[in-house]
Amino acid sequence: MQIKNEVLKNAEQRQPVLVQHFQNVIKHRELAHAYLFAGPSGSGKAELAMWIAMRLFCINVQDGEPCGVCEECQRITAHEHPDVVIVEPDGNAIKVDQVRFLKAEFSKSGVEGSRKVFIVAGTETMTASAANSLLKFLEEPAGDMTALLLTTNPQLVLPTVISRTQVIEMQPLSEDQVRVQFSRVGLPADLIGLTLQLTHDPNEVADWxxxxxxxxxxxxxxxxxxxxxxxxxxxxxxxxxxxxxxxxxxxxxxxxxxxxxxxxxxxxxxxxxxxxxxxxxxxxxxxxxxxxxxxxxxxxxxxxxxxxxxxxxxxxxxxxxxxxxxxxxxxxxxxxxxxx
Ligand SMILES: [Zn+2]
Known part of the structure; x- marks a missing residue:
């Protein structure tokens, strides 16, 4: 019996086609070194990024799927893996010291192996100079590095960043998918109709x-x-x-x-x-x-x-x-x- 990891489940339910796509890409060793995931809140950007990180580090991959329960998968889920670097906006934006930290991490190889994954949420909130300072890492990654940049607003991401990444457009969830995800985060059925008028983001509902x-x-x-x-x-x-x-x-x-x-x-x-x-x-x-x-x-x-x-x-x-x-x-x- 396998206890499935919630993050993996969310990725598979919100973006089944892309999960399948990355299964194939990784199987054929065709993973690019930098991606930009562009999609609305709740479309599963972070979950897909975590799925990829787990897929790359999991010690128990079965049929192209990370197990979600091994030590590697658990450390990634808990944001505690030294070679999976996760940066999220501190308040409204990614701050200067976070960019400094990212640059330092980009220039080091993995702690436990050569592989390293970067997940940067809210990419559009970086200042232009901050984003520019990361370009050379996106261009000439050192070693086995994968950068997964996430954004809700690709229009605000520098063209120089976009040109160095593979852009993956994430479709918003359908209303039926949103309903299912709302139930999964524990929203009582009688509140679904009202909540749908307030947001389509299951992560936000989980916070509320x-x-x-x-x-x-x-x-x-x-x-x-x-x-x-x-x-x-x-x-x-x-x-x-x-x-x-x-x-x-x-x-x-x-x-x-x-x-x-x-x-x-x-x-x-x-x-x-x-x-x-x-x-x-x-x-x-x-x-x-x-x-x-x-x-x-x-x-x-x-x-x-x-x-x-x-x-x-x-x-x-x-x-x-x-x-x-x-x-x-x-x-x-x-x-x-x-x-x-
Ligand atoms: Zn695993």
Whole structure:
């Protein structure tokens, strides 16, 4: 019985064709010394790179596949293999000292053998001079080196880098693949519809699921939304008591606001859509129908518009609590007028 490695499983499920391709390439000893994997977040770039690293170091390759469990595979999975050098952006970008580290590593041969693999995520975040300083290593690799550069945005990668690598375009996952991957990272089935509106990146969803953040966020947003849509002023207090504690940084604030807008959209669509419509807050469809029946399309378009204005304020760095409280008051104001 073989316990499969999660990283390998992700690579095989997200990019089956490319895994097959690299199986053949490595079997025929035709691996190039530098690749650029270009594809959207969640398309499996890092997973494919890790698959290749394991394939090259695994001591128990079977049918062209790394085993995922031997000491080599495990050290690679844990980012602890001395000859698999992994660099990821520190914050928003790859920093100068990371590039210095990369250059030093490029000029050394492998610690345990001659082989060495470099995996560089966020290649487009390197400054032009940093990227240029790596060119000679990409051009004349010393020994048995393989550089796997990853990017979500090949337009921002220097042409000089692109010309020295083999570019592999990764297709985004289909919606069905995304659904499968969402389940695999542990997303409850009733949250898949809503989450698909927020991201297609299973790795991101895995982060949101840590400490049940996403589950709490969906429950809190619904609680707020069901009050604001009544309209009930109780929603105002809920902003500071339940939403603000979840809004720990900009990305999470953006998500919360997007979920809040999903509620407005559900309300509008419940009123205007044909029968096929499935609300993002799917399990509350009956409550949505009751709430929506109080308003006409114009009322609901108005509050959707208020929501969009709130998003713009967030991008201009206005404080989340102020935005959410002011949105709450404005929506309650409009909806109260609509009812009387
Ligand atoms: Zn192995």
């Amino acid at each position: 699921l840590v400490d049940d953040w996403l589950q709490q966020a969906v429950a809190s947003v619904w609680q707020w939304f069901s009050q604001v849509a009544k309209p009930d002023l109780n929603a105002f207090v809920l902003v500071s008591t339940t939403l603000v504690p979840l809004a720990k940084d900009r990305p999470h604030q953006r998500l919360l606001l997007d979920m809040m807008l999903s509620g407005f959209r559900d309300l509008l669509m419940t009123n205007v859509a044909d029968k096929k419509f499935t609300p993002r807050f799917a399990k509350h469809d009956k409550e949505l129908a009751i709430l929506a029946s109080q308003y006409n399309e114009t009322n609901l378009l108005e509050i959707t518009d208020l929501g969009l204005q709130s998003k713009q304020l967030l991008e201009r760095n206005v404080n989340f609590q102020n935005i959410a409280e002011s949105l709450t008051l404005q929506v309650i104001d409009r909806l109260s007028e609509a009812i009387t």
